[in-house]
Every structure is written in C-alpha cells, then in structure tokens.
Amino acid sequence: MAKVYPAEPAKLNHGLLGHPLLTLDALADLAAALPADEIEYNPGKLPIGIAPEDVPASELTAVETIRNIAKAGSWVALKRIEQVPAYRELLHAILAELRGVVEPRTGAMMQLEGFIFVTSPGSVTPFHFDPEHNILLQIMGAKTMTLFPVEDEVMFSAPVHEEFHLGLHHRNLPWQDDFAQKGRSITIRPGEAIHVPVKAPHWVKNGDEPSVSLSITWRSDWSYAEADARAFNHVLRKFGLSPASPGAFPAQNRGKALAWRAMRKLKGAA
Ligand SMILES: [Fe+2]
Numbered sequence: 001m002a003k004v005y006p007a008e009p010a011k012l013n014h015g016l017l018g019h020p021l022l023t024l025d026a027l028a029d030l031a032a033a034l035p036a037d038e039i040e041y042n043p044g045k046l047p048i049g050i051a052p053e054d055v056p057a058s059e060l061t062a063v064e065t066i067r068n069i070a071k072a073g074s075w076v077a078l079k080r081i082e083q084v085p086a087y088r089e090l091l092h093a094i095l096a097e098l099r100g101v102v103e104p105r106t107g108a109m110m111q112l113e114g115f116i117f118v119t120s121p122g123s124v125t126p127f128h129f130d131p132e133h134n135i136l137l138q139i140m141g142a143k144t145m146t147l148f149p150v151e152d153e154v155m156f157s158a159p160v161h162e163e164f165h166l167g168l169h170h171r172n173l174p175w176q177d178d179f180a181q182k183g184r185s186i187t188i189r190p191g192e193a194i195h196v197p198v199k200a201p202h203w204v205k206n207g208d209e210p211s212v213s214l215s216i217t218w219r220s221d222w223s224y225a226e227a228d229a230r231a232f233n234h235v236l237r238k239f240g241l242s243p244a245s246p247g248a249f250p251a252q253n254r255g256k257a258l259a260w261r262a263m264r265k266l267k268g269a270a
Helices: 024-033 062-067 085-106 158-165 177-182 221-238 254-269
Strands: 010-013 039-042 075-078 109-119 124-128 133-140 143-147 184-188 192-196 202-206 211-220
Touching (some): 010 184, 024 075, 085 109, 085 221, 143 192, 211 221
Antiparallel strands (some): 124 202
C-alpha cells in the first residue's frame, strides 16, 4: 500500500479469510439488520434446472438471494455496513491499520464506509468511477476488475468530472471500444485485494463461482479538495473561462477548493 497510495491501482493481500462476519450466513443476517434502503439487489432469475425444495415461494428477498447466490443469477449490494455495530468495528479496525500510510499523504481519513457485494457467477458491474478511496477485498470466489488511468481527460473531459462532483452526471460512464487498450485487468481471489484510486474508471466481472467482496472506503482532505476544485472549475467555465484541471497527487488543490467552499457558504447565507 505504501508503494501505491493514493494514485496507483495495485493488487494487495489481506488476512480476513474465515472471518465469522463474512460468511454467507452472517451476510444474510446483515441484510436482515440493515435498513431496506441500504440494500440494492437484483432478484434474479431461477435456473432451468432447480430442485423443487429449492424453488422459493415468491420472488426472492435480499436475504434469500444471499442464501441462494450460487444459483440465483443475481447480485446483492449491502451498503454502509458500518450502521451495524459489529461491522463498524471491523471496518474501523481494518482502516486503522492503514492510517499510518494514508494520513501523511492525503490528510485525515473521513467518511469511513463499507460495502459488501454478494454476486452470482458471471455477473458484470458496468463501467463507472467512484469518488472514494477504496480497497476491494475478495472473500469468496474470484473477480476481475479492469482499471483505467485516473482522470484521463482524453477518455472523459473535464466537464464530465465537474458534473460528476456536482451530482449532475451518473457514476456510470459511456464506454468506447478504443478505451480497452488503456485498461489494466487485475484478478483477485480469496485473500487478495485491489487498491482502487479515487475516480479510476473501472468495470468488474465475476468468475465462475459465487463471489463475496468487501469494499472499504474513505474520503480525505485531498479527495475533498480535488472534488471541490472540480466544482469551482464548473463555475469558472460558466463564466466562459477554460480553467486548468486540478493537479494530480501530490498536488493538493487547496486554492480552488477554498474558493469553492467560500462560494458555497455565501450561497448558503443568501
Ligand atoms: Fe466501483
């Protein structure tokens, strides 16, 4: 992590295999404990061949989908797992181990959030980017993530980044076949992890087994400053200017970020 944080994608290792909070049974209980609006799932379709006793009475619930994930043809995203105390402790314990690498480079770790993805064989997560620092830890099955260069403005123009930070652009990104050559694929199996830099575009394909992954995320002084500098550039662009994009790490982008924050405060006061 020290070699790659925060700018480079990389394969890492983790020691969470066999953790009692990460079994399918525990995750089904977690799905039952989380507020319904923190669970996103696709109820899936039944396979052609299924034993009568395995056929659910009606459409699968999220809990049933997790229990049947091997054959559900489906996926479940459990969001903001830190709302359940045992998972909050787990998330904070993992992130505490990274603090010594993270904070000297990108400042305080903030908005600590965890997500768990339970997916059937072959599922695909479409091309998108995310605003958080992220490490994806593989617990069960295999997953291949193809990552693209961070903030490559040939792939996505500066206004797309600005609209994303202002909530005006969906996180899913338009795909073009000629992007493929810029991608780097990393496959992770149980015990392995991927460092996903802030806003590195990526798409994900599951292997042939059901998959469980834990995503641990945080924001930082640096990531907030980059986001706010993008937002400020959006304003400059409205005035007909062509502002320079925020600098890549280790640039800190504080000037424009402070300008945006001051403007936001004025708006709030008006
Ligand atoms: Fe993502």
